[in-house]
Amino acid sequence: MGTDNQTQVREFILLGLSSDQDIQVTLFVLFLVMYLVTVLGNFLIVLLIRLDSRLHTPMYFFLTNLSLVDVSYATSIVPQMLVHFLAKQKVIPLLSCAAQLFFSLALGGIEFVLLAVMAYDRYVAVCDPLRYSAIMSGGLCTRLAITSWVSGSINSLMQTGITFQLPMCSNKIIDHISCELLAVVRLACVDTSSNEVAIMVSSIVLLMTPFCLVLLSYIRIISTILKIQSTEGRKKAFHTCASHLTVVALCYGMAIFIYIQPRSSPSVLQEKMISLFYAILTPMLNPMIYSLRNKEVKGAWQKLLGKFSGLTFKLAA
Template sequence: MLQANLTSVTIFVFLGFSNYPKLEAIICVLCLLMYLITLLGNIILISITILNSHLHTPMYFFLSNLSFLDILYTSSALTPMLTNFVLRRNTISPSGCAAQMYFSLAMGSTECVLLSLMAYDRYVAICNPLRYPVIMNKRVCVQIAAGSWVAGCLAALVETVSVLQLSVCGNNVINHFTCEILAILKLACVDTSMLQLIMLVIAVLYLPMPMLLICISYAFILSNILRISSVGGQSKAFSTCAAHLTVVVLFYGTALSMYLKPSSVDSQEIDKFMALVYAALTPMLNPIIYSLRNKEVKAAVKKLLVTNTLGTILISVLK
């Protein structure tokens, strides 16, 4: 059979959810709603963090990074799928596929690192509050955020470049709604054991290890919470930690089940639905769980809305 480099393929065809014609429209509508909520929630969080000086703290700096990251991550995964559904097409160019794969991998890897470092930030703030301003100073925060982005982008670059060297044998149908790396590997007709080893090493570094750091951080946080004498304070703290850990388990759990499962297990159909969880659901939940429930953020939003409303009234009066 004729072999060709992945970049030499003329066009790729997405199979998407066409195997489920009755569900396809419902899935796309739900994805559109989640995408719009994600954009709205994250844009609000970034805006109030920039405009409100009271929110110029390490926690909200990291949350702004997470929000920007989630916007890019969701857009890279869902926008092409929704566009294809509306325009009734299911194709993508090789360069477009490579770009989509890179951005999805980069944003996903960066989020894995950033979430773990955000958990460390919470650990320092709760368990060592007196030294928190010294430990988490502005320079350290910028270095942590920049390190997360660099680490995620480098990991994605290694994987994407490796995948682009693969040869395919006439098969250009991707059994996914996006250029997901595991779906692309299914098109290869050469030995991919070396690439799978590279992916395994990266997956271990970016999934179970950050999740372990998060679990250790929250173990210390919960231990510290138990010393709180106020029952109301304990209940509120436990509620916040439980919400954070729920998002973490959803994000890391689905990614772990996809990228660390045995290569002999063929679960492409399940993978498509699981990809929706970490590409659409968790980016939507992040601003709600991590910030929009906070009193500080609610107060900032109300202040922003009141200011804008008064400004609009004054402008109309002056006219």
């Protein structure tokens, strides 16, 4: 019976945020602008790092990876959501839903591991600056980046495969903004306790383990900063970590609130808003955080704009 019903589900209906047409048009414009800012901001960060040789360091190599992950994550969710704001039938095919779940889950996992890698980079820079270049070699940076991408992808592949093997019966309404893992699991017409345990275990491995590594890194970093005698030295050391620490607080805070929690909370509306924040606002804010709080990036912007202004002046003359 369950298998027969499962074969009937070829598509899902995403309820989204609102059924009011006027509100949906307003949300379409708002999120379209935010998405374009996200793509442009992250693209400019990658371009800036590429063009300025002073930014060819491990920290900015990892930041390039983070920007690519952010753009890809937003792209896995936002375009489909924008289409649904204007569509009467908010339908997503089964295969598209599975693909969306895989990519969003994979990219989220990659970002968590990548932030832990970036914390290790900051730890070496502050706690062992004389050996920084020797430790953070090009080979090690490449291996750490590959590890981030592979670990997130493998976890997502397993979770997506397990989830879409569940019998969905005739239930095809997903009360969420996208094909999010917990929202899809809730559609199953069988006991999903084992799936929830698997989600919890993978969350601990791929979310809490990197988070603990970030905490350990910053405990050592703060301890080292406090031992610095000069106020100027402490400020300089802190500023090398401020941008990364801000991004860590945003990304890990939202994800932990969603996945590491009692089963009864938060509400579906809270889940939607948190997922929206994580899918759109965080990727949009990350390049701004690194641009506004980082002296090297601001200096590179000024240099690039100076060159552009000079070129424009010559062309005009």
